[in-house]
Amino acid sequence: MGAGKTTVGQLLSRQLNIPVIDTDSYIEESFDKSIKAIFQEDGENIFRDYETNALQSLCGQTQKIITTGGGIVLRPENRQLMKEYGIVIFLYCDIEETTRRLATDQSRPLFKADFAANKKRFEARLPFYREADFTIETTKKPLDEIVNEIITCLE
Template sequence: MRIIFVGLPGSGKTTIGRQLARRLGLPFVDSDHVIEHRLGCAIREFFAREGEDRFRDIEQEVLDDLSRTHQGVIATGGGAVLREVNRQHLHERGQVIYLRSTPEDVFRRVRHDHARPLLQVDDPLKRLRDLYDIRDPLYREVAHFVIETGRPSVATLVNMILMQLELAGHLTANAPAVHADPASPLTPTAGP
């Protein structure tokens, strides 16, 4: 099983992806961490030195590798959907979940985070709105499921995702179901 998260920077892809992987007993990987390991430096540093186009080339290589070989949960970078080949590979090779957050929700979460290169501008909220306008249709194109993040807790969002996957028949018989034993710390606590 391969579950892939897409969404704006700061929409919760890594946090929710990691929790979902834990619940399902699957390995988790963040494509940005793989990129940084491959580059040998922070994305922000590479971005500043080499530019966005070169970064997107590396990102495309990593996403191609991960979407072919990683069995588990993948959190992608916010711009992973910008190239058509990435959208095609992600959509064909896994169950893609778009964590849809409004620019205002994302801004509230990341306004003090200085590690996001695309948000190091004078007006980060305007930048998020611009990114949303461009990327929302691309996220929707690649996604099998759209989850509105709003203000629910991480646990609630993970339960919503598990229910969607279960309803769509993507959870295997040995994967914990949404109505699994609530006494277990690795299973959802919501009812069926």
């Protein structure tokens, strides 16, 4: 959360002229419900099912950029799908910066003002993020530099 996946994905899409699909937006459109509402009404496990289904639907189609929520890596089948069908790029942003970026964002069901809880979640996911093909540091870099680094990785 807060590493810049959606923003960087949109910029990369424009630069490469390749469509971008965000799995969270895809789920919200499919169910006509916000991610926050899905978490509140259906629970995290159901949301994770929706996430896996969205990823399965999107993988293997025409060339595209897929941006995901940070928790998609929790399921081994999701990590396998991403590796099998694409190049996986981890946008690394330190937890202090992501906490600062998300401080006023009320739309993220798992984000809490509790820094220790956010750090614990991030550290638990970090080994899965590190399975990516490439890691790009996003903590203090300008967006155009991040996009150029990704393009270099793709070449």
